[in-house]
Amino acid sequence: MLGGEAAAVVAGMLPVVDAGMLGVDEVVTTRRGKAIVSVLALAAAIGAAVLARRGRDWIADRFRPSVADVVVPIGVLAVFAAAVTVILDAWELSNDVLNVLGTPDGRTVPKLMVTGIIVVGGYVLTSAIRRLLDDLIGNSDAVTEHQREVTFRLSQLVVWILAVITVLGVWQVNLEGLLIGAGFLxxxxxxxxRQTLGALLAGFVLMLSRPFEIGDWIEIGPDGQEGIVKDITMMNTRIQTFDGEYVMVPNDVIGSQSLTNRSRKGRLRLEIEVGVDYDADVDRAVELADDAVDDIEESLDVPSPETVIKHFADSSVVLGVRFWIDNPSARRRWRARTAAISAVKNAFEEAGITIPFPQRTVGGREDGGRDAAIGSEAPVPEAAGGDE
Structure with a gap:
Protein backbone atom coordinates (compact mmCIF):
# COMPACT_ATOMS: atom_id res chain seq x y z
CA MET A 1 0.00 0.00 0.00
CA LEU A 2 1.02 3.61 -0.53
CA GLY A 3 1.16 4.39 3.21
CA GLY A 4 3.31 1.33 3.94
CA GLU A 5 5.74 2.25 1.15
CA ALA A 6 6.06 5.77 2.55
CA ALA A 7 6.81 4.38 5.99
CA ALA A 8 9.46 2.10 4.48
CA VAL A 9 11.13 5.03 2.73
CA VAL A 10 11.21 7.05 5.95
CA ALA A 11 12.57 4.04 7.82
CA GLY A 12 15.44 3.76 5.37
CA MET A 13 16.32 7.41 5.84
CA LEU A 14 16.32 7.33 9.65
CA PRO A 15 19.21 6.24 11.83
CA VAL A 16 18.78 3.83 14.70
CA VAL A 17 16.84 5.58 17.48
CA ASP A 18 18.44 5.55 20.87
CA ALA A 19 15.78 5.92 23.53
CA GLY A 20 18.04 7.61 25.97
CA MET A 21 20.00 9.85 23.62
CA LEU A 22 18.72 13.07 25.27
CA GLY A 23 20.26 12.20 28.61
CA VAL A 24 17.68 14.09 30.66
CA ASP A 25 17.50 11.22 33.16
CA GLU A 26 21.24 11.53 33.74
CA VAL A 27 21.12 15.27 34.43
CA VAL A 28 17.97 15.25 36.58
CA THR A 29 18.08 12.46 39.12
CA THR A 30 15.63 13.51 41.87
CA ARG A 31 11.86 13.05 41.65
CA ARG A 32 11.32 16.72 42.40
CA GLY A 33 13.61 17.73 39.55
CA LYS A 34 11.86 15.36 37.17
CA ALA A 35 8.49 16.82 38.18
CA ILE A 36 9.77 20.35 37.55
CA VAL A 37 11.12 19.34 34.13
CA SER A 38 7.78 17.73 33.22
CA VAL A 39 5.82 20.83 34.24
CA LEU A 40 8.17 23.08 32.26
CA ALA A 41 7.85 20.85 29.18
CA LEU A 42 4.04 20.89 29.38
CA ALA A 43 4.06 24.67 29.91
CA ALA A 44 6.25 25.10 26.84
CA ALA A 45 3.90 22.97 24.75
CA ILE A 46 0.80 24.84 25.95
CA GLY A 47 2.53 28.19 25.46
CA ALA A 48 3.43 27.23 21.91
CA ALA A 49 -0.20 26.36 21.19
CA VAL A 50 -1.40 29.68 22.62
CA LEU A 51 1.18 31.73 20.76
CA ALA A 52 0.50 29.87 17.53
CA ARG A 53 -2.46 32.13 16.68
CA ARG A 54 -0.46 35.34 17.05
CA GLY A 55 2.49 33.82 15.29
CA ARG A 56 0.24 32.71 12.45
CA ASP A 57 -0.96 36.27 11.84
CA TRP A 58 2.59 37.63 12.07
CA ILE A 59 3.95 35.07 9.58
CA ALA A 60 1.00 35.66 7.24
CA ASP A 61 1.68 39.41 7.26
CA ARG A 62 5.46 39.09 6.83
CA PHE A 63 5.43 36.31 4.23
CA ARG A 64 2.32 34.63 2.83
CA PRO A 65 -0.76 33.01 4.41
CA SER A 66 0.15 29.67 2.83
CA VAL A 67 3.54 29.78 4.60
CA ALA A 68 1.76 30.34 7.91
CA ASP A 69 -0.54 27.39 7.21
CA VAL A 70 2.50 25.12 6.89
CA VAL A 71 4.92 26.53 9.47
CA VAL A 72 2.54 27.00 12.41
CA PRO A 73 1.12 23.44 12.67
CA ILE A 74 4.53 21.89 12.06
CA GLY A 75 6.03 24.08 14.77
CA VAL A 76 3.29 23.25 17.29
CA LEU A 77 3.56 19.53 16.52
CA ALA A 78 7.35 19.64 16.92
CA VAL A 79 7.10 21.40 20.29
CA PHE A 80 4.56 18.85 21.58
CA ALA A 81 6.71 15.96 20.33
CA ALA A 82 9.78 17.45 22.03
CA ALA A 83 7.84 17.95 25.27
CA VAL A 84 6.66 14.34 25.30
CA THR A 85 10.17 13.10 24.54
CA VAL A 86 11.68 15.16 27.37
CA ILE A 87 9.07 13.93 29.86
CA LEU A 88 9.54 10.29 28.88
CA ASP A 89 13.33 10.60 29.02
CA ALA A 90 13.22 12.37 32.38
CA TRP A 91 11.20 9.55 33.96
CA GLU A 92 13.23 6.85 32.13
CA LEU A 93 10.18 5.62 30.23
CA SER A 94 11.53 5.92 26.69
CA ASN A 95 12.57 2.29 26.40
CA ASP A 96 9.26 1.07 27.84
CA VAL A 97 7.27 3.11 25.34
CA LEU A 98 9.38 1.89 22.42
CA ASN A 99 8.98 -1.70 23.58
CA VAL A 100 5.21 -1.28 23.68
CA LEU A 101 5.13 0.32 20.24
CA GLY A 102 7.81 -1.90 18.79
CA THR A 103 7.12 -4.11 15.75
CA PRO A 104 9.14 -6.93 14.18
CA ASP A 105 10.13 -4.82 11.17
CA GLY A 106 11.25 -1.90 13.31
CA ARG A 107 9.12 0.65 11.43
CA THR A 108 7.00 1.99 14.28
CA VAL A 109 8.79 5.32 14.52
CA PRO A 110 8.66 5.92 10.74
CA LYS A 111 4.95 5.08 10.77
CA LEU A 112 4.40 7.58 13.56
CA MET A 113 6.26 10.21 11.58
CA VAL A 114 4.26 9.53 8.42
CA THR A 115 1.05 9.70 10.46
CA GLY A 116 2.08 13.08 11.84
CA ILE A 117 2.92 14.32 8.34
CA ILE A 118 -0.52 13.21 7.09
CA VAL A 119 -2.28 14.95 9.98
CA VAL A 120 -0.37 18.18 9.40
CA GLY A 121 -1.00 17.90 5.67
CA GLY A 122 -4.74 17.49 6.26
CA TYR A 123 -4.78 20.58 8.48
CA VAL A 124 -2.81 22.60 5.93
CA LEU A 125 -5.07 21.44 3.09
CA THR A 126 -8.28 22.37 4.93
CA SER A 127 -6.85 25.80 5.71
CA ALA A 128 -5.97 26.27 2.05
CA ILE A 129 -9.50 25.25 1.04
CA ARG A 130 -10.96 27.79 3.46
CA ARG A 131 -8.78 30.55 2.02
CA LEU A 132 -9.57 29.50 -1.55
CA LEU A 133 -13.31 29.61 -0.90
CA ASP A 134 -13.01 33.04 0.70
CA ASP A 135 -11.03 34.35 -2.28
CA LEU A 136 -13.27 32.86 -4.97
CA ILE A 137 -16.78 33.31 -3.57
CA GLY A 138 -16.25 35.50 -0.53
CA ASN A 139 -17.67 38.62 -2.22
CA SER A 140 -20.22 36.88 -4.44
CA ASP A 141 -23.87 37.73 -3.93
CA ALA A 142 -24.92 34.46 -5.55
CA VAL A 143 -23.44 32.39 -2.68
CA THR A 144 -24.57 33.00 0.89
CA GLU A 145 -22.48 32.73 4.02
CA HIS A 146 -24.37 29.57 4.94
CA GLN A 147 -23.63 27.91 1.59
CA ARG A 148 -19.95 28.85 1.81
CA GLU A 149 -19.72 27.39 5.32
CA VAL A 150 -21.45 24.16 4.29
CA THR A 151 -19.17 23.82 1.26
CA PHE A 152 -16.12 24.20 3.49
CA ARG A 153 -17.43 21.66 5.99
CA LEU A 154 -18.07 19.10 3.25
CA SER A 155 -14.60 19.69 1.79
CA GLN A 156 -13.10 19.37 5.25
CA LEU A 157 -14.96 16.09 5.81
CA VAL A 158 -13.68 14.66 2.53
CA VAL A 159 -10.07 15.66 3.31
CA TRP A 160 -10.12 14.08 6.77
CA ILE A 161 -11.79 10.89 5.50
CA LEU A 162 -9.00 10.51 2.94
CA ALA A 163 -6.43 11.27 5.66
CA VAL A 164 -7.88 8.60 7.96
CA ILE A 165 -7.88 6.02 5.15
CA THR A 166 -4.26 6.86 4.37
CA VAL A 167 -3.25 6.55 8.04
CA LEU A 168 -4.99 3.17 8.24
CA GLY A 169 -3.01 2.13 5.17
CA VAL A 170 0.22 3.21 6.85
CA TRP A 171 -0.55 0.96 9.82
CA GLN A 172 -1.68 -1.84 7.45
CA VAL A 173 -5.19 -2.10 8.86
CA ASN A 174 -7.60 -4.40 7.01
CA LEU A 175 -9.98 -1.93 5.39
CA GLU A 176 -12.38 -4.56 4.04
CA GLY A 177 -13.50 -5.74 7.46
CA LEU A 178 -13.58 -2.15 8.68
CA LEU A 179 -15.83 -1.07 5.81
CA ILE A 180 -18.19 -4.01 6.36
CA GLY A 181 -18.46 -3.15 10.04
CA ALA A 182 -18.97 0.51 9.20
CA GLY A 183 -21.78 -0.48 6.83
CA PHE A 184 -23.65 -2.41 9.50
CA LEU A 185 -23.01 0.37 12.00
CA ARG A 194 -33.84 8.94 11.80
CA GLN A 195 -34.88 12.34 13.12
CA THR A 196 -31.29 13.55 13.30
CA LEU A 197 -30.57 12.34 9.78
CA GLY A 198 -33.80 13.95 8.61
CA ALA A 199 -32.67 17.26 10.06
CA LEU A 200 -29.29 16.81 8.35
CA LEU A 201 -30.88 16.14 4.96
CA ALA A 202 -33.23 19.07 5.48
CA GLY A 203 -30.16 21.22 6.10
CA PHE A 204 -28.83 20.30 2.65
CA VAL A 205 -32.22 21.11 1.12
CA LEU A 206 -32.24 24.51 2.81
CA MET A 207 -28.72 25.16 1.52
CA LEU A 208 -29.80 24.48 -2.06
CA SER A 209 -33.24 26.12 -2.01
CA ARG A 210 -32.19 29.19 0.03
CA PRO A 211 -35.65 30.13 1.36
CA PHE A 212 -34.05 32.50 3.87
CA GLU A 213 -30.69 33.87 4.96
CA ILE A 214 -29.13 35.14 8.15
CA GLY A 215 -30.84 38.39 9.17
CA ASP A 216 -34.18 37.61 7.48
CA TRP A 217 -37.48 38.00 9.28
CA ILE A 218 -39.34 34.69 8.98
CA GLU A 219 -42.42 32.96 10.38
CA ILE A 220 -42.55 29.15 10.57
CA GLY A 221 -46.01 27.60 10.29
CA PRO A 222 -49.33 29.41 10.59
CA ASP A 223 -48.99 29.69 14.38
CA GLY A 224 -45.28 28.94 14.75
CA GLN A 225 -42.13 30.83 15.65
CA GLU A 226 -41.52 34.31 14.29
CA GLY A 227 -38.31 36.27 14.50
CA ILE A 228 -34.94 37.11 12.96
CA VAL A 229 -32.64 34.35 11.71
CA LYS A 230 -29.37 34.49 13.64
CA ASP A 231 -27.60 31.31 12.56
CA ILE A 232 -28.09 28.40 10.17
CA THR A 233 -26.36 25.06 10.71
CA MET A 234 -26.71 21.66 9.10
CA MET A 235 -28.97 20.48 11.92
CA ASN A 236 -31.01 23.48 13.06
CA THR A 237 -31.79 27.16 12.59
CA ARG A 238 -31.49 29.66 15.43
CA ILE A 239 -34.10 32.43 15.59
CA GLN A 240 -34.31 35.45 17.88
CA THR A 241 -37.92 36.30 18.64
CA PHE A 242 -39.18 39.82 19.16
CA ASP A 243 -39.35 39.09 22.90
CA GLY A 244 -35.56 38.64 22.93
CA GLU A 245 -35.68 34.84 23.20
CA TYR A 246 -33.42 32.53 21.17
CA VAL A 247 -35.28 29.58 19.66
CA MET A 248 -33.55 26.59 18.05
CA VAL A 249 -35.74 25.02 15.35
CA PRO A 250 -34.70 21.69 13.74
CA ASN A 251 -34.34 21.93 9.98
CA ASP A 252 -36.74 19.05 9.37
CA VAL A 253 -39.45 21.01 11.20
CA ILE A 254 -38.82 23.99 8.94
CA GLY A 255 -38.92 21.78 5.84
CA SER A 256 -42.25 20.21 6.81
CA GLN A 257 -44.18 23.44 7.50
CA SER A 258 -45.11 26.54 5.60
CA LEU A 259 -42.51 29.29 5.75
CA THR A 260 -43.12 33.02 5.42
CA ASN A 261 -40.14 35.26 4.65
CA ARG A 262 -41.11 38.89 5.25
CA SER A 263 -37.68 40.26 4.29
CA ARG A 264 -37.08 38.49 0.99
CA LYS A 265 -38.53 41.17 -1.32
CA GLY A 266 -37.25 44.10 0.71
CA ARG A 267 -40.73 45.53 1.28
CA LEU A 268 -43.90 44.58 3.15
CA ARG A 269 -47.57 45.54 2.82
CA LEU A 270 -49.44 46.53 5.95
CA GLU A 271 -53.18 46.88 6.45
CA ILE A 272 -55.21 48.55 9.14
CA GLU A 273 -58.99 48.39 9.44
CA VAL A 274 -61.14 51.39 10.38
CA GLY A 275 -64.91 51.73 10.52
CA VAL A 276 -66.95 54.79 9.45
CA ASP A 277 -70.51 55.64 10.32
CA TYR A 278 -73.29 54.52 7.96
CA ASP A 279 -74.31 58.17 7.56
CA ALA A 280 -70.80 59.24 6.50
CA ASP A 281 -69.62 59.82 2.93
CA VAL A 282 -67.65 56.62 2.31
CA ASP A 283 -65.91 57.92 -0.81
CA ARG A 284 -64.73 60.97 1.09
CA ALA A 285 -63.46 58.72 3.92
CA VAL A 286 -61.52 56.59 1.43
CA GLU A 287 -59.87 59.68 -0.04
CA LEU A 288 -58.95 61.05 3.38
CA ALA A 289 -57.45 57.71 4.47
CA ASP A 290 -55.30 57.52 1.33
CA ASP A 291 -53.98 61.05 1.82
CA ALA A 292 -53.34 60.52 5.54
CA VAL A 293 -51.31 57.34 5.05
CA ASP A 294 -49.44 58.80 2.07
CA ASP A 295 -48.09 61.58 4.29
CA ILE A 296 -46.46 59.37 6.94
CA GLU A 297 -42.72 58.88 6.71
CA GLU A 298 -42.70 55.07 6.62
CA SER A 299 -45.12 54.72 3.68
CA LEU A 300 -43.69 54.11 0.19
CA ASP A 301 -44.81 56.17 -2.79
CA VAL A 302 -44.64 53.15 -5.10
CA PRO A 303 -46.78 51.12 -4.69
CA SER A 304 -49.06 53.89 -3.54
CA PRO A 305 -51.41 53.51 -0.55
CA GLU A 306 -54.82 52.06 -1.29
CA THR A 307 -58.03 52.01 0.71
CA VAL A 308 -60.76 49.47 -0.05
CA ILE A 309 -64.27 48.95 1.32
CA LYS A 310 -64.17 45.54 2.96
CA HIS A 311 -67.53 44.71 4.53
CA PHE A 312 -70.53 45.91 6.56
CA ALA A 313 -70.15 45.59 10.31
CA ASP A 314 -72.83 45.91 12.99
CA SER A 315 -72.22 49.61 13.55
CA SER A 316 -69.99 50.75 10.68
CA VAL A 317 -68.71 50.29 7.16
CA VAL A 318 -65.24 48.76 7.51
CA LEU A 319 -62.40 50.16 5.37
CA GLY A 320 -59.06 48.45 4.76
CA VAL A 321 -56.20 50.96 4.56
CA ARG A 322 -53.22 49.33 2.79
CA PHE A 323 -49.71 50.70 2.34
CA TRP A 324 -46.13 49.45 1.86
CA ILE A 325 -42.92 49.85 3.85
CA ASP A 326 -39.33 49.06 2.83
CA ASN A 327 -36.64 47.17 4.76
CA PRO A 328 -39.28 45.41 6.84
CA SER A 329 -38.61 44.64 10.47
CA ALA A 330 -40.78 44.24 13.53
CA ARG A 331 -39.89 47.71 14.80
CA ARG A 332 -40.60 49.38 11.47
CA ARG A 333 -43.89 47.50 11.14
CA TRP A 334 -45.25 48.58 14.50
CA ARG A 335 -43.97 52.12 14.07
CA ALA A 336 -45.66 52.38 10.67
CA ARG A 337 -48.95 50.93 11.98
CA THR A 338 -48.95 53.36 14.90
CA ALA A 339 -48.29 56.34 12.62
CA ALA A 340 -50.97 55.25 10.14
CA ILE A 341 -53.64 54.77 12.81
CA SER A 342 -52.90 58.20 14.32
CA ALA A 343 -52.91 59.89 10.89
CA VAL A 344 -56.24 58.33 9.84
CA LYS A 345 -57.91 59.16 13.16
CA ASN A 346 -56.79 62.79 13.04
CA ALA A 347 -57.90 63.15 9.40
CA PHE A 348 -61.36 61.76 10.16
CA GLU A 349 -61.76 64.01 13.22
CA GLU A 350 -60.85 67.11 11.24
CA ALA A 351 -63.34 66.18 8.49
CA GLY A 352 -66.11 65.38 10.96
CA ILE A 353 -66.28 61.70 10.01
CA THR A 354 -67.31 59.56 12.94
CA ILE A 355 -65.61 56.32 13.81
CA PRO A 356 -68.52 54.58 15.57
CA PHE A 357 -68.33 52.20 18.44
CA PRO A 358 -70.70 49.22 18.78
CA GLN A 359 -74.23 50.27 19.72
CA ARG A 360 -77.35 48.26 20.52
CA THR A 361 -80.95 49.53 20.37
CA VAL A 362 -83.33 47.86 22.83
CA GLY A 363 -87.08 47.92 22.28
CA GLY A 364 -90.20 46.08 23.52
CA ARG A 365 -93.56 44.89 22.22
CA GLU A 366 -97.04 44.31 23.67
CA ASP A 367 -97.20 40.55 23.60
CA GLY A 368 -97.47 37.48 25.84
CA GLY A 369 -99.25 39.13 28.77
CA ARG A 370 -96.75 42.01 29.06
CA ASP A 371 -97.30 45.76 29.00
CA ALA A 372 -95.77 47.90 26.33
CA ALA A 373 -93.47 49.15 29.04
CA ILE A 374 -90.38 47.05 28.99
CA GLY A 375 -90.11 44.55 31.77
CA SER A 376 -93.52 45.26 33.42
CA GLU A 377 -95.94 42.43 33.83
CA ALA A 378 -99.61 42.77 32.80
CA PRO A 379 -102.11 42.50 35.74
CA VAL A 380 -103.48 39.00 36.20
CA PRO A 381 -107.30 38.77 36.71
CA GLU A 382 -108.36 37.54 40.14
CA ALA A 383 -109.65 33.99 40.11
CA ALA A 384 -113.36 33.32 40.75
CA GLY A 385 -114.38 32.25 44.19
CA GLY A 386 -112.13 34.52 46.05
CA ASP A 387 -112.36 35.46 49.70
CA GLU A 388 -115.82 35.76 51.02
Missing part, protein backbone atom coordinates in the same frame (compact mmCIF):
# COMPACT_ATOMS: atom_id res chain seq x y z
CA UNK A 186 -24.39 2.88 9.51
CA UNK A 187 -27.61 0.89 9.17
CA UNK A 188 -28.06 0.69 12.93
CA UNK A 189 -27.28 4.37 13.44
CA UNK A 190 -29.58 5.34 10.57
CA UNK A 191 -32.51 3.49 12.11
CA UNK A 192 -31.81 4.85 15.59
CA UNK A 193 -31.25 8.44 14.50
Missing amino acids: GIVVGMAA
